[in-house]
Each structure stands twice: as structure tokens, then as C-alpha cells.
Amino acid sequence: MSGALVHGVVDAASGKILSLDVPVPATPELLASTAPLLPTQVLRFTAECQGGSCGHFTGSACSLVDRLVQILPATTTELPRCAIRASCRWFQQRGRQACLRCDQIVTDEYQRAEAMASLAQPTTRSLS
Amino acid sequence: MSVKASELPELIAAAVRKAVADKVITDETVQTLLHKPIRIGIIQAEPLVEREISRATPQPSPWKTIGYVMDGLGDLRSPEKLKATEE
Numbered sequence: 001m002s003g004a005l006v007h008g009v010v011d012a013a014s015g016k017i018l019s020l021d022v023p024v025p026a027t028p029e030l031l032a033s034t035a036p037l038l039p040t041q042v043l044r045f046t047a048e049c050q051g052g053s054c055g056h057f058t059g060s061a062c063s064l065v066d067r068l069v070q071i072l073p074a075t076t077t078e079l080p081r082c083a084i085r086a087s088c089r090w091f092q093q094r095g096r097q098a099c100l101r102c103d104q105i106v107t108d109e110y111q112r113a114e115a116m117a118s119l120a121q122p123t124t125r126s127l128s
Numbered sequence: 129m130s131v132k133a134s135e136l137p138e139l140i141a142a143a144v145r146k147a148v149a150d151k152v153i154t155d156e157t158v159q160t161l162l163h164k165p166i167r168i169g170i171i172q173a174e175p176l177v178e179r180e181i182s183r184a185t186p187q188p189s190p191w192k193t194i195g196y197v198m199d200g201l202g203d204l205r206s207p208e209k210l211k212a213t214e215e
Contacts, residue, residue, distance in 0.1 A: 012146035081130040
């Protein structure tokens with residue numbers, strides 16, 4: 001995706017996302033460095049919200065963060081450091097409750113838990 | 129908790145090692161996909177020393193050759209031939 005930045009990386013020990021102090025561009029070299037894993041299994045990306053092109057978009061908001069807050073437990077009680085919070089849609093919609101759960105989100109987990117699998121299914125519309 | 133962007137390569141490598149350790153992907157897969165050359169072809173066996181060569185000399189087989197298993201299988205595909213056999 002054009003303009004995507006890497007703002008987090010999966011911590012090998014905990015499986016949680018470690019936030020980068022400064023997001024870095026998602027260059028081809030950086031993406032290739034995760035081989036043989038997919039970049040989305042190792043890195044967290046941020047990019048411009050695709051709005052209606054995304055199956056999670058309701059027309060006015062992101063439904064994924066709503067399910068995230070409903071389904072996942074908070075992993076911390078303190079607001080974690082985050083370089084992208086000021087422009088984050090999830091934070092704009094659900095505030096700190098999204099942030100307290102955000103470090104569990106890995107785009108593509110190679111060992112996906114059931115809760116994550118249900119979370120990832122858009123409920124607004126089916127994607128063709 | 130935040131980490132420095134300069135630590136990213138090391139963290140990525142650690143995530144890949146963890147995936148290997150979890151046996152999600154084998155180390156062989158890692159090596160293959162990291163563009164290590166794969167040797168394809170016939171691997172020459174080490175030459176036998178003369179003593180071993182004499183031991184390895186093939187002895188006459190006690191088994192009588194009765195033909196290949198595949199012989200006659202073509203008949204099984206012809207119902208007419210099977211009928212004739214039964215009769």
C-alpha cells in the first residue's frame with residue numbers, strides 16, 4: 001500500500017507488538033527482511049484509511065476496532081507509547097480502550113487464536 | 129513500551145528465529161528461502177575400496193524371474209478378455 005509506514009514489530013518473546021519510537025517507511029528491503037515469514041506476520045503497518053474500500057468500514061467508522069474492544073481484553077492499564085496515536089482512527093473512535101488492546105493485534109499471525117480469527121471477519125459486508 | 133527504529137532488523141530476526149523454534153517453519157525452509165543454493169543432481173557415492181568391491185560383487189539371485197508384474201494388466205482393462213477367461 002502506497003505510503004505505508006512500519007510502526008511496530010512483533011516481540012519474539014511475548015508475541016505482542018513493540019511500538020517503534022519513530023515509524024519507518026515500508027521499503028522493499030525492509031519487507032524482504034522478514035522472509036520466510038510474511039511482513040504482516042512480523043510488522044505492524046500504518047497507512048491511510050481506505051474507507052469504503054475496506055470490508056471493516058461501516059460507511060462512517062471502522063468496525064474492526066469496535067470488535068477489538070468488545071472481544072479482546074486489555075493487556076495493560078497504562079496508555080502505551082505510540083508514535084501514531086495523533087492520527088490513529090482507532091484512537092479517534094474508541095480512545096484509550098483501543099490503545100490498551102492494540103499490542104495484541106498482528107495482521108497475519110502464524111498461530112492465530114480463535115478470538116483473533118473471529119475479530120478479523122468483517123461484519124459490515126462481504127468482500128467479493 | 130517503544131523500541132528504537134535502529135533495533136528493527138534485530139527484532140525481525142528474533143521473530144523469525146522464534147517461528148523456527150516453534151516449528152512453524154523448519155530451519156531447512158529458512159535456509160532455502162534465504163537464497164542458499166540447493167544442490168540438485170546425482171550425488172556420487174564414495175568409491176569403494178577394493179576389498180569392499182569384492183564383497184559387493186553381485187551373487188546369482190536364487191529367485192527365478194517370472195516376468196514383470198505389469199504383464200497382463202492390459203487384459204484387465206478389456207471386459208471381453210475377462211469374460212473369455214471366466215468361461
